[in-house]
Every structure is written in structure tokens, then in C-alpha cells.
Amino acid sequence: MAIALSTLVQEADAFLTASRISDYCPNGLQVEGRPQVSRIVSGVTASQALIDAAIEAEADVLLVHHGYFWKGENPCVTGMKQRRLKALLANDISLLAYHLPLDVHPEVGNNVQLARQLGIVVEGPLEPDNPRTVGLVGSLEEPMSAIDFARHVQQVLGREPLLVEGEGLIRRVGWCTGGGQGYIDQAIAAGVDLYLTGEASEQTFHSARENGVSFIAAGHHATERYGVQALGDYLARRFALEHLFIDCPNPV
Incomplete structure (x- = not known):
């Protein structure tokens, strides 16, 4: 047709x-x-x-x-x-x-689709009061260590991610696909245990380490x-x- x-x-x-x-x-x-x-x-x-x-x-x-x-x-x-x-x-x-319309869409958007791939239950936007926010916050059905979650990401995406290991188990996750490393501070303010995106910047390491939060850069293309x-x-x-x-x- x-x-x-x-x-x-x-x-x-x-x-x-x-x-x-x-x-x-x-x-x-x-x-x-x-x-x-x-x-x-x-x-x-x-x-x-x-x-x-x-x-x-x-x-x-x-x-x-x-x-x-x-x-x-x-x-x-x-x-x-x-x-x-x-x-x-x-x-x-x-x-x-x-570009952004495909990131934020609630059905076919990159962020929603990545959550489905990784088994993350979506709770809502990373910043509820900011309509321009493209990131999301959600939870895992079962808590796991940062290392185990990184292994899960690698298995699903077929690419070894960069992991900065924080403190404690991973229950609550924030994420933004692609080049969303700049949202890590908003994710920390939202109370996540781990923030995931595609890329990392030099300062991302320090934000994660000094706040005790785990961070994963899983690849711009891959996410x-x-x-x-x-x-x-x-x-x-x-x-x-x-x-x-x-x-x-x-x-x-």
C-alpha cells in the first residue's frame, strides 16, 4: 500500500x-x-x-x-x-x-522506550514543574547493586557502559537519553539512587561521587x-x- x-x-x-x-x-x-x-x-x-x-x-x-x-x-x-x-x-x-518531540513523547519517546527496555517503572518527569524537562524518574521492581544494574544495561543495550558507583542499592532511577548528562543535578535533587544517560562530561563524575549517587553513561546512540x-x-x-x-x- x-x-x-x-x-x-x-x-x-x-x-x-x-x-x-x-x-x-x-x-x-x-x-x-x-x-x-x-x-x-x-x-x-x-x-x-x-x-x-x-x-x-x-x-x-x-x-x-x-x-x-x-x-x-x-x-x-x-x-x-x-x-x-x-x-x-x-x-x-x-x-x-x-529531535526533542521524539525524546519526550509518552508512548514512542526515547525515554519511555528505554525504560521499557530496561524494566524501569516510570513515575513521572525529572522536574515536574519544568515543562521543558525531557528526563524521567522511575523505580526498579527489585533493588539491585549499581554493578548489577550496569551489567543489566550492558546486556540490554549490547554496549559496556561507563559506571561511577555510588552508595547503597539502586531503587530509584533518573534518566535522560542521549546527551543528558547536564540533568544529573536535577536527578540528585529528585532523590534518585542512580542517574543514567548517554554521555558524560568531566564534571559529571564529581557530581555523582560527591553526592553518593551512582551514574551510568550508556552511549548516546545506544540509548x-x-x-x-x-x-x-x-x-x-x-x-x-x-x-x-x-x-x-x-x-x-
Whole structure:
């Protein structure tokens, strides 16, 4: 079955309430390809490797979390950007990208989907009084040590995480996928035993160690693989389309 590209974009925009969320990049249709869609390829980042894989898979739409045209980047279409855009346009493939709307969505969002993968029971937002907060707080069904939880994360995500071990067992967890290390202080204020995100900064170690809280950096890419898969599956079910998630390995 094929549907109009405009119909797919309208549904994705509305489902994610993309227009209501201020972001660092445009959300939605970033590159327009053929007008009809029957096959979606999804992935985390619109890298050249993912574009090449989408071409090989004969995709009509490439759906990603990390697209293009970020605030502050050089707007000139040269070098890497030129090669990526040229490949999409030459093969008539649309690029559909959602950043923060895909992080915060209560059904297909990266943070909710990561919680489901790790068996964390979601309690609510990291900062209930801050509508811009993308992180969440939740609990484990059974308390475990920080080392055991890190092993669990490694088993689920297929990547050895960076662990800063704190004090006591892990019962309450705060998390924000991707580059959310800056939220560690809010997580500490929320009373978590462990904070998990994708990346770490130098000062993250000190915040965790001096507050007795465990910290895990499990990889930006690794923690953000699940939202775009869930969104692609939703759109495929909604319109009876084909959907293929392609994971291009990234150690960061």
C-alpha cells in the first residue's frame, strides 16, 4: 500500500505534537522526495552510512532522530552535507526527522522506550514543574547493586557502559537519553539512587561521587535507538506500510 508523503508527515507531526516544542533544529520533513510512500527506513542519525543503507533498501522515506540544519551550524551545502543531501535528492528519498518531540513523547519517546527496555517503572518527569524537562524518574521492581544494574544495561543495550558507583542499592532511577548528562543535578535533587544517560562530561563524575549517587553513561546512540523504531512501527501500522529499522553502529 502507498500513501501520500504529505499524509505521512501530517500524521507524524500531529502524533508527536511537533509544532508545540521549541527545538534546536526543524522537526518534520527536512528533505522532500517522491510524493508517494510505501516503505520507511528508520535509524538514529542521518549519516552517510544510513543513507546508503536506505538507498539499498529502496526506501521512500528515511525517518531519523538526528537530522540536519541544527542551530549554529554552517548553512553552506558543501562537503559532507552536500554529499548527504545529493544522495537523498538523487534517489528521491524524503528525510523525516524528529529531535526533542521524539525524546519526550509518552508512548514512542526515547525515554519511555528505554525504560521499557530496561524494566524501569516510570513515575513521572525529572522536574515536574519544568515543562521543558525531557528526563524521567522511575523505580526498579527489585533493588539491585549499581554493578548489577550496569551489567543489566550492558546486556540490554549490547554496549559496556561507563559506571561511577555510588552508595547503597539502586531503587530509584533518573534518566535522560542521549546527551543528558547536564540533568544529573536535577536527578540528585529528585532523590534518585542512580542517574543514567548517554554521555558524560568531566564534571559529571564529581557530581555523582560527591553526592553518593551512582551514574551510568550508556552511549548516546545506544540509548536513542528505540524511539525512532517505535515511531516507525506506529506509522507502518497506521498506514499499512513497510518499515525497516537499520542500526549503524556508533560507539559514542
